[in-house]
Amino acid sequence: MLAPQAQTRRERRIAERQAQILEAAAIEFSQKGYGRATTREIAARADLSEGTLYNYFNNKQDLLSGVARTFADDITQKIAAIEADNIEDMMTQLLTDRFSSGRERRLFMLFLYEAPLNPDVQRIYVQEALYRIIDATEERFRQLIASGAMRPVDPATAAQAISATIMGFGALFELGRHARSKNGKEPFSAQTMGQEVTDLFFNGMRPAQDGN
């Protein structure tokens, strides 16, 4: 009982340290990008020495991988937690969700950018998270179509379109577009935006025909 417990406590402390470091790394990476972030400042933010960083991670790339894994898990869970039996609810939740945290959006951009340059990020964030989410969305669409709750479009295309839109909105937000007020109205709220876009996807742009 003693050894396993000590082992467990040790493992717990290691996990805590790693989380503490990854938290700091996430902040630095999100603010400065991967290239401009320095291990020195990550260590400083984690209130550790630079040397200690290397007791928990092999190198800077691993820090990015670690951050990617954290956020991959996070987004996967959030998406999985969405409960909706009609398409409108589901889309609103999908769209609203990604508009939340600034740091999250920034890291999202970072992962997209780094993925082609960094196999770990590609694997951890893109393949194990993004693609699975898209696949799951496709499967849900397939079900909705089967149940007649959705027009029989190509579910793969629809899933990608939805995902692409969410990703694109993340980028637009990040680029500051959301700050623009339109027509004197208040600047976009994520909530309103989600609803309007959902309406667009759901009802389409085609003008109502005939007596509709």
Next chain:
Amino acid sequence: MLAPQAQTRRERRIAERQAQILEAAAIEFSQKGYGRATTREIAARADLSEGTLYNYFNNKQDLLSGVARTFADDITQKIAAIEADNIEDMMTQLLTDRFSSGRERRLFMLFLYEAPLNPDVQRIYVQEALYRIIDATEERFRQLIASGAMRPVDPATAAQAISATIMGFGALFELGRHARSKNGKEPFSAQTMGQEVTDLFFNGMRPAQDGN
């Protein structure tokens, strides 16, 4: 007549060199990202010495700005060249267009990523190109709505949604998603993709109601 001609020749040579350098820079940046690209390799690819680079550009950042301007001009022209008087054509062209060149997509990602870290990129690519395109799209939507060719959705939201979707698809392509064949069919073609997505935006996902 002599001086202007000589002047012109000199200017032409300078423009050529700059183009030659920017071409090399665009390739290096697109392949390695801004931080990992080196002036040495840009020079080598342009078949010039490193010092010569600095006869035409002040620093590495200016190389990125130059590349950004080139592609900002390019995309602006392409978008402006779109001629469509019905919404379906317009959307198809918008969506199809951005799926073309791989390097272009990679640089697009680069600009999105760098914009918040680099005021020049933010100004040149985001504000002077992306935003104007979105604004022009909004204006077109406004006209289509006025003419009854489009359902009276909020034109600003619609313009952003379309733009976000295009941007997102650019990213998805870049991430390799397009390489996946679905259902044994051939992998996506930009053409097909554009048409399907246009259908989605145009007709929406809502199942046909009533006797429709």
Next chain:
Amino acid sequence: MLAPQAQTRRERRIAERQAQILEAAAIEFSQKGYGRATTREIAARADLSEGTLYNYFNNKQDLLSGVARTFADDITQKIAAIEADNIEDMMTQLLTDRFSSGRERRLFMLFLYEAPLNPDVQRIYVQEALYRIIDATEERFRQLIASGAMRPVDPATAAQAISATIMGFGALFELGRHARSKNGKEPFSAQTMGQEVTDLFFNGMRPAQDGN
């Protein structure tokens, strides 16, 4: 008790390293001037890697500032240590003192040259050291005049004249003038020089008048 002691040891080591680096920098700067001295050779002389230099100083300019401060402190202390209640002693000491070390003279020239090009040197060496010394000298002259030990010349001019002479002799020595033997006598000694110049300043050049 533990923390302060550890802190002190660390600070002591840092101070030692800085001194070690500044020593090397002083030698390189004095031998080659600021522009021709290289961080590489400073590091080599300090028996450190080039990178380590930058753990202790921000840049090459700071190395020069550091050297300037060291020598500013040094000269200020030496001047302040002069004890003389009659003008002859004081002048002899003032004049003799600056003729001592070759490196010191070379750095003195360097600071004079760099001061107009380098605000730090101007502030550290010129304003905080040279000017204060001149001011202090003026004040001493003022007292000597008040006590009747000195002819009532303008004390500011006199202080500047003395200072200028010392500075000029420093330069002349540095230029190798002192190496010239005159009339077959031995080359100047700082001692002799000091006495003769003092005599000159004290008694003037005017021939004795009347029956003197």
Next chain:
Amino acid sequence: MLAPQAQTRRERRIAERQAQILEAAAIEFSQKGYGRATTREIAARADLSEGTLYNYFNNKQDLLSGVARTFADDITQKIAAIEADNIEDMMTQLLTDRFSSGRERRLFMLFLYEAPLNPDVQRIYVQEALYRIIDATEERFRQLIASGAMRPVDPATAAQAISATIMGFGALFELGRHARSKNGKEPFSAQTMGQEVTDLFFNGMRPAQDGN
């Protein structure tokens, strides 16, 4: 007659070009120092291309040598032009002269600084100008002493003291000391300064004794 004339015209043009370049070099060197001045800006100031510079001078060092020679000739002539048969006039003129032009003072500092680093400057400016002036001064002092117009101090020391003082005042002026007003009086004028310092050297600091 033709060849020599053409030769002469050619030589004249060469001399003009050289003077034009040296003028530009003098300005740049005086403003920025030798190391920080660039051949590019010297060429620009001389309204020439960089390449042309190298048709008239072998390298940057030669530019400095050329400037040194110009100013060495200049100062030698000025000193030689001094006409004075009594010591007061002579000293006033000596002292006043060097306080004149700012650029001249700056170059003077430059030559003093560069001399130990640059054999040409050492030879041209220091040995062929400065030392000769000091020697000539010593000789004049010798004559004045012989004629009883000057107290029999050591003429070599006196000549060096005078020279050192002039050099030192040049430095002090350059360091901005002259800008300080004293006692509410106007800031120093070269004229006043020269007179006061002459009085100091001539009459000494010793208080008047007895019934004087």
Next chain:
DNA sequence: AATGAATGAGACTTCATTCAT
């Protein structure tokens, strides 16, 4: 396990000099 000083490879950049036009 923590530290942080030391390292050194390598990046960007400058600039005196050359040379084809």
Next chain:
DNA sequence: TATGAATGAAGTCTCATTCAT
């Protein structure tokens, strides 16, 4: 003879990584 684009050596500085304490 004048030009100025091209060169490349050399300089300053950064920073991920290591290792003795």
